[in-house]
Amino acid sequence: MMSSSLGLGSGRDDEIRGSEVWEVRPGGMLVQSRSGGSGVTGIRDQVPPIRVRVKYGSAYHEVSINPRASFGELKKMLMEPSGLHHEEQKLIYKKRERSSRQYLDVAGVKNRSKVELVEDVASRERRSLEMLTTARREKAAKSLAEIDSKVQKLSQQVLTMRAKADEGGEVEIREVDNLTAILMTILVKLDGMIIGGDQKLMKNKQEKKVRELVETLDKLKLPANPPNDGNRRPQMTSSRKAATPVDVKNKNKIIPPPQQRQQQQTRNNPGAVTTTKWETFE
Structure with missing residues (x-):
């Protein structure tokens, strides 16, 4: 009978332990989880909330929060009243900046405790x-x-x-x-x-x-033989025509080539004899 009762007791304890969820606290201690399992009211919900006074500049904000919440959760609750993003906030308690992962109760935050909120300029710029x-x-x-x-x-x-x-x-x-x-x-x-x-x-x-x-x-735009019309570019030639000499004094007159000039002079002076043979004198 004694052994059977012990056995029943042991099985009941195992059942209770199985329904519990464990977590590691920031200090490294293994404790029962702050939130309960499915179908069971969490231990965290059973704790009454506390009111924390947060100073930001010259203003004070009073926040109702669970004491087993983290400073990160408190930052998110302060986004609306402070106008700062939670990543741009610094929470200082007892002259020490607190990490977002740290829990309020672990840091010693109690009802009516005062926390200072400071803007994190470096985080804001980043x-x-x-x-x-x-x-x-x-x-x-x-x-x-x-x-x-x-x-x-x-x-x-x-x-x-x-x-x-x-x-x-x-x-x-x-x-x-x-x-x-x-x-x-x-x-x-x-x-x-x-x-x-x-x-x-x-x-x-x-x-x-x-x-x-x-x-x-x-x-x-560079076909082999483009037609010369208004829509297409005319074919460019590389050779240039020889320019006909023009009289500088009278641009309307065209200077004839040397042979034509010689013939014209012969016609104008019939007595003149033109020869291309030259004598050499010693």
Whole structure:
């Protein structure tokens, strides 16, 4: 009987221990969990709340909180009355800054205890920088997405014009110039974006794509024998025609070549004899 009663008692104790949840306190001590398991009212909820007076500048805020809560939870409750983000707050109790993971009761906070709230300037600047970096990344991602969509549409137009030229059709130089100008504007915009990581790889990929499209358009503007009309550029020749000499005094008169001038002088003076043989005197 005694052994059986002990056995029953042992099984009951195991059942009670099984329903309990254990946790490690900040000092390293293993204690019962502050929150109860499912179906059981937590020990933390059974503790009556305390009122903590928090000084921020010249103002005081009184907060009702569970004594087994952490300083981090107290910071979150102070966000609305103080206007500070919980990551920008410093809580000082008994002239010591308290960690967000530290519990109020462990630090000795009791009912009507006074806690000082100070703004953490370094954390605020760091958080502002993180927010600015995040905003820049989001803006860059949006711009890259818009550019990618636009480049895809322009790529289809370039391919259509190239196919038309390959089939012997006429391509308007004006349209080629317009597309080239749009692509160059996109290239300048990509070059001015300062980003890193995966976004930089996407940016380099788009720049390469735009340069390839510009090169394709440049080839379309240099066909083998372009017709000389109003829409196409005339064929440029490398040789220049010899300029005909013009009299400086009278620009309307054209100076004839030397042979023509000699013939004209002979006609004007019939008695003059012109010869090209010269005698040599010793």
